[in-house]
Amino acid sequence: MRLKPRAFEYVRARSLQDVFSVLDAHGDEAKILAGGQSLVPALNLRLAAPEIVVDVSAVEALSGITVVDDVLRIGAMSRYIEVATSDLVARHAPMIARAIPYIAHTAIRNRGTFGGSLCNADPASELPACALALKAVFNISSSAGERKIAASDFFLGTYTTALEPNEVLVSVEVPLTGPGSLFYFDEVARRQGDYAMAGLAARAEVRGGVLADARLVFFAVSDMPLAASAASALLEGKAPGSFDAEVVCEALAQTIVPLEDLTTSSATKLHLMKVLTRRALTDFAGKEA
Amino acid sequence: MTAPIIVTLTVNGEPVSQAVEPRLTLVDFLREAIGLKGTHVGCEHGVCGACTLRLDGVTVRGCLTLAVQCEGATVETIEGMTESGAMKDLQDEFVERNALQCGYCTPGMLMSAAELLERNAMPSREEIREQLSGNYCRCTGYQAIVDAIETTARKRGALGR
Numbered sequence: 001m002r003l004k005p006r007a008f009e010y011v012r013a014r015s016l017q018d019v020f021s022v023l024d025a026h027g028d029e030a031k032i033l034a035g036g037q038s039l040v041p042a043l044n045l046r047l048a049a050p051e052i053v054v055d056v057s058a059v060e061a062l063s064g065i066t067v068v069d070d071v072l073r074i075g076a077m078s079r080y081i082e083v084a085t086s087d088l089v090a091r092h093a094p095m096i097a098r099a100i101p102y103i104a105h106t107a108i109r110n111r112g113t114f115g116g117s118l119c120n121a122d123p124a125s126e127l128p129a130c131a132l133a134l135k136a137v138f139n140i141s142s143s144a145g146e147r148k149i150a151a152s153d154f155f156l157g158t159y160t161t162a163l164e165p166n167e168v169l170v171s172v173e174v175p176l177t178g179p180g181s182l183f184y185f186d187e188v189a190r191r192q193g194d195y196a197m198a199g200l201a202a203r204a205e206v207r208g209g210v211l212a213d214a215r216l217v218f219f220a221v222s223d224m225p226l227a228a229s230a231a232s233a234l235l236e237g238k239a240p241g242s243f244d245a246e247v248v249c250e251a252l253a254q255t256i257v258p259l260e261d262l263t264t265s266s267a268t269k270l271h272l273m274k275v276l277t278r279r280a281l282t283d284f285a286g287k288e289a
Numbered sequence: 290m291t292a293p294i295i296v297t298l299t300v301n302g303e304p305v306s307q308a309v310e311p312r313l314t315l316v317d318f319l320r321e322a323i324g325l326k327g328t329h330v331g332c333e334h335g336v337c338g339a340c341t342l343r344l345d346g347v348t349v350r351g352c353l354t355l356a357v358q359c360e361g362a363t364v365e366t367i368e369g370m371t372e373s374g375a376m377k378d379l380q381d382e383f384v385e386r387n388a389l390q391c392g393y394c395t396p397g398m399l400m401s402a403a404e405l406l407e408r409n410a411m412p413s414r415e416e417i418r419e420q421l422s423g424n425y426c427r428c429t430g431y432q433a434i435v436d437a438i439e440t441t442a443r444k445r446g447a448l449g450r
Contacts, residue, residue, distance in 0.1 A: 002330075002333070003333040003334065004312065005312040006312070007291040007310065007311070007312055008291055008311055008312060009291050009292075009311065010291075010294060010311030010355070010357050012357075012360070033355075033358070036353055036354060036355065036358065037335065037350075037353055040314070040335070040352070040353040040354070040355065041334035041335050041353060043312070044314070044333050044334050044352065045334055053311065055357075055358060057358065081347070104335075104423065105338070105420075105422055105423025105424075106348060106401065106404065106405070106420060106423060107338065107341050107347075107348040107349050107350050107400075107401065107423055108335060108350065108353070108423065110347040110348055110349055111344075111349045111350070111353065111354070191422055192418075192419050192422035193422045193423060
């Protein structure tokens, strides 16, 4: 069998203005091509069949990883490999550096992009959960102007985000990790690079010896990254090693019914969420010691 | 309008300029338009790794890259890497260890292995397996492939390369 995309028109954008003019003229018949590691398979399988594809890889405004005031700004076009090897990301958003090796395989990480993963909003993907756990803010542009969207308002469902058809994700801002910040990232997959069966992006701060601003965000268990707020609330104000992980796991079981997928039942996903939670809390307790 | 677009790139050191349909993938361009059939086509949606090649110095999936995206780019395929001798020792080790049976995955396997050894001169077997997770082999069970890569790394280390 040979796969061939349906014919489409191709535009190589040189500026955001070029991107806007394609999007304004074609609406949702246009698709943005960044790294292409999700779009091109969808084209090959004809799951996507846009009239026009606008390649944004040469748009300067989408590139670069910088620290601006108290945030780390990651350009949407930054490829996984750039993010994974960036000193700034390692220092200021170590959870993201930790998460990237879980994404697919080397040849795909050489090409796929940070912004592309977020805009694709696959419920099993790692970076949307990191963005939610880290309270990232998304900088969005269109010919009508610019706006900012919090990660908690950006993801709306499977492959669905708050982006309008005329809008482009330009960059993502992540608050700089501070002293006392704890994070944990892990996922369970059948093989390296496979879709996660369940994953966890967890962060908290230790202030005065107790946990504050704790967030447990799970992925591959719902139609979008899932903040486990009841379980996270149990961590607030407690010393990292001072509580029973089983109580937190019970809160997960009481408040969350994971969505099953083709290979993994809801009960298995809940079990894996508990496994990941125990690992995270053990890790946090160890760091306090 | 999906008119062909002229794309100019360097393939294995040779300048190439051709009009291509936007929907043509890089691997089909290499195989069908310029006749370099060393890069294989497997799943065509990025899973199997048979089409792994080098674009601007790093490995990519030839089936997940459009030829029109490669304007001004440098592409290296198994033909170019073989001719330059850049990984002759690795290729010899694959032969020595019988690290292939049908050979369909081998060009992509070599591309992935060569990149690993550039980034990590002495990878553990686990690291080798992690790297190969993006390249399917349906014949060998991988053991001989891991052996060949590990042996190449050791021999290079002994030679101080």
